[in-house]
Amino acid sequence: MQITFKVYRKDPEKDGKPGRSNYSVELDEEATVLDGLLKIRDEMDDTLAFRASCARGYCGECTMRVNYKACFACTAKVSAFTKKSPEILLDPLRNIPVIKDLVFDxxxxxxxxxxxxxxxxxxxxxxxxxxxxxxxxxxxxxxxxxxxxxxxxxxxxxxxxxxxxxxxxxxxxxxxxxxxxxxxxxxxxxxxxxxxxxxxxxxxxxxxxxxxxxxxxxxxxxxxxxxxxxxxxVGITNEKVARHHTSFAASVKESGWLDEGRLALESEGLTNIKGLMKLLPTAARAMARGKAPIPYLHPKRPGAEQIKKIFEKGEREKK
Ligand code: SF4
The missing domain is CATH 1.10.1060.10 (Alpha-helical ferredoxin)
Incomplete structure (x- = not known):
């Protein structure tokens, strides 16, 4: 089958700007993405950089995104990704500094x-x-x-x-x-x-x-x-985390779902003026998008009473 690999490229020794190179490769039905990459590097473009080692799905060296799905190139069958189109997009993992092409830090x-x-x-x-x-x-x-x-x-x-x-x-x-x-x-x-x-x-x-x-x-x-x-x-926690957990549980127990505004305030601590001030920019952004929940004015969800009973049962059993 004829497959077009559209491969992410970035070369810090050139302009360092990301782009894509396209390679048309003839592969058999059983071929893996790594087979395709090796063929490209050996026969078409020896500047293409990628990592691979065991080719058996053990070492994790060839982890990359194939059509936006993270997987091992050595076990990813090309045929599994080309049912709808004979094209395969290859990218490094997300949000990671790229050294060159598919090689990341x-x-x-x-x-x-x-x-x-x-x-x-x-x-x-x-x-x-x-x-x-x-x-x-x-x-x-x-x-x-x-x-x-x-x-x-x-x-x-x-x-x-x-x-x-x-x-x-x-x-x-x-x-x-x-x-x-x-x-x-x-x-x-x-x-x-x-x-x-x-x-x-x-x-x-x-x-x-x-x-x-x-x-x-x-x-x-x-x-x-x-x-x-x-x-x-063993008593290792920090106060903010403890407040966050307590507020989260209290909110769900009382109304059947999470009061996000209350959670933000109580996690910071209601007497922590400095911490509460830090929330203002986030609150302003949320309000501008119509997403600012008003703390403590939180309607109960259907079934809230049932959820409350579950909490109470858990609390009784814990004693
Ligand atoms: S996904 Fe994470 S925990 Fe699982 S094998 Fe890979 S590195 Fe290890």
Missing amino acids: WDAFMWNKITAVKPWLEPDESSTNGENLLPDSTMADLRKVMSCYYCGLCDEGCTVLPVDFDFLGPAALTKAYRFVFDPRDKAGRERLKIAEKPKGIWDCVHCFEASEHCPRGIAPTERIISIRDKAFK
């Missing part, structure tokens, strides 16, 4: 953040006699996390990173989980302190996109939630 995207969570075990040697073996049952959960490819697909799917690139992101926080929940590690509290800093666990909006994107079923969003739960349990 992995360090800025993921590795620097993984390094920040101290991705090594700090064994508590005082509790062992040289060996530090754990039963299989304890290791099963950690082993699942350790099967991470470091492909970055969870970070690509994350809905926080496009608005805040400094957020640690699901890949790095999943790495933090691996050590936070390892009973041999003695740096647990220090790790939780790192993970709970601004741009860490509390910035996750638990949209579950990271888990949806993970090809290994590691469930990065659930891992972040587990770290948060553990931080709460």
Whole structure:
């Protein structure tokens, strides 16, 4: 079949402006996107830059967007993307500094953040006699996390990173989980302190996109939630987060849905005048677009009484 690859191009040594190059390539039915890229580079244009290594879907090196969907080029069959049109668009992952063409800055995207969570075990040697073996049952959960490819697909799917690139992101926080929940590690509290800093666990909006994107079923969003739960349990939280959680729950309990205006005010703290002033520009922008909810004037949703009963049942069971 004849396929046209429309490939994102950017060359910092030329003008550095992004563009696209089109390549018409003859491929067989079983060909992958990586096969197409290798053919282009070998036979048509050796200036095209992309990354690839194992070609088996293990290493995550060839992660890119194919027709706007993030995947591994080496396992993405061309035929799956050309049912409607014989064209394939190739782009680097979103919101990441591009070095050249499809090669992006992995360090800025993921590795620097993984390094920040101290991705090594700090064994508590005082509790062992040289060996530090754990039963299989304890290791099963950690082993699942350790099967991470470091492909970055969870970070690509994350809905926080496009608005805040400094957020640690699901890949790095999943790495933090691996050590936070390892009973041999003695740096647990220090790790939780790192993970709970601004741009860490509390910035996750638990949209579950990271888990949806993970090809290994590691469930990065659930891992972040587990770290948060553990931080709460050992008394590591910050006041703003606690206020946010309390307000969120109170709003849903009272009206069956979220009062966003109230949430913004109560998260900052009703006596925190400086914090409340910071909200004014956002509120003004929302008002200009007709989207400013009036705090505390929040109509109840149908079924609100039922939701309230669920909250009350949960509160009774917790006691
Ligand atoms: S957690 Fe899943 S999606 Fe994220 S880097 Fe690891 S394998 Fe990839």
